[in-house]
Amino acid sequence: KNEVEQSPQNLTAQEGEFITINCSYSVGISALHWLQQHPGGGIVSLFMLSSGKKKHGRLIATINIQEKHSSLHITASHPRDSAVYICAVDTQGAQKLVFGQGTRLTINP
Amino acid sequence: DADVTQTPRNRITKTGKRIMLECSQTKGHDRMYWYRQDPGLGLRLIYYSFDVKDINKGEISDGYSVSRQAQAKFSLSLESAIPNQTALYFCATSDPDGSSYNEQFFGPGTRLTVL
Numbered sequence: 208k209n210e211v212e213q214s215p216q217n218l219t220a221q222e223g224e225f226i227t228i229n230c231s232y233s234v235g236i237s238a239l240h241w242l243q244q245h246p247g248g249g250i251v252s253l254f255m256l257s258s259g260k261k262k263h264g265r266l267i268a269t270i271n272i273q274e275k276h277s278s279l280h281i282t283a284s285h286p287r288d289s290a291v292y293i294c295a296v297d298t299q300g301a302q303k304l305v306f307g308q309g310t311r312l313t314i315n316p
Numbered sequence: 317d318a319d320v321t322q323t324p325r326n327r328i329t330k331t332g333k334r335i336m337l338e339c340s341q342t343k344g345h346d347r348m349y350w351y352r353q354d355p356g357l358g359l360r361l362i363y364y365s366f367d368v369k370d371i372n373k374g375e376i377s378d379g380y381s382v383s384r385q386a387q388a389k390f391s392l393s394l395e396s397a398i399p400n401q402t403a404l405y406f407c408a409t410s411d412p413d414g415s416s417y418n419e420q421f422f423g424p425g426t427r428l429t430v431l
Contacts, residue, residue, distance in 0.1 A: 216356075240419065248404060250422040293358065297418045302366075303349075303374070304418060308358040 210234050213294050213307035221315055226281040228310045230294030233275065240304065241268050241279050242293040250293070253279075284314045319343045322407050322423040330431050335394040337426050339407030347410045348390040349420065350374075350382060352403040359406065365390055397430040404428075 211232045220226055230239070241254040254261050254268040256277075261268050265284075270277040281288055294307040320341045329335055339348065350362040351374075361374030363382040371382060379401060383391045394401055404427050408420040 211358075238418065248425040248427070250406065250425075252419055252421070255419050295359075302412075302418060303361060303364065304359075304420060306359040308356060 210305050211307040213310050217311045219313045224284050226284050228279045228292050230277045232296050235299040236296040237299050238297040239277050240295040244291040286314045286316050289313050320423040322426050326427045328429045333397050335397050337392045339390045341388050341409045343409050345409035345411040349408040350392045351406045354403050399430045402430045
């Protein structure tokens with residue numbers, strides 16, 4: 208079993224829908240990261256959080272440390288949100304990231 | 317200009333050839349990483365370096381070697397390429413600056429095909 212599991216692996220939705228991507232992890236962490244990878248391949252960091260909730264525009268990330276679970280929400284989804292979303296955890300003491308397998312999101316107009 | 321650059325961006329080579337992938341960064345970060353990405357498997361760590369004199373194996377280092385020529389440069393070599401090394405390769409940098417957070421900044425990726 209992977210230390211970081213994402214669900215769903217693939218998600219297709221219509222423009223305007225509310226999107227939720229989930230990430231569960233089984234190790235102790237110091238922080239959790241959400242990354243976005245566009246079809247061109249480049250990877251950018253969206254959020255880094257260790258507790259609570261963060262919001263950037265239409266994107267919201269939450270984390271529940273006790274339940275070892277994080278969610279990434281997208282409100283009013285748009286076709287330009289189509290990408291692979293990757294969850295990664297910063298494991299305590301290891302100073303390395305462990306990555307989930309990614310969630311491929313497709314938003315249709 | 318991009319902060320983390322990788323060359324080449326695409327490479328097709330044959331089994332048995334030696335290949336070098338190069339990564340340069342202008343962020344001034346001490347930490348650099350090489351990952352490979354395969355469909356359905358996510359990013360996996362090949363090697364990482366926390367400074368010029370520090371090189372560490374990641375989870376999938378067999379068949380690869382690295383060189384940290386300077387703070388800004390970290391190269392990945394495939395001494396004798398094989399087809400199952402066909403993948404997308406990413407370089408990344410980070411600078412936790414005393415915190416335990418490890419936000420990483422990725423290069424654009426190198427798509428390597430070994431025939």
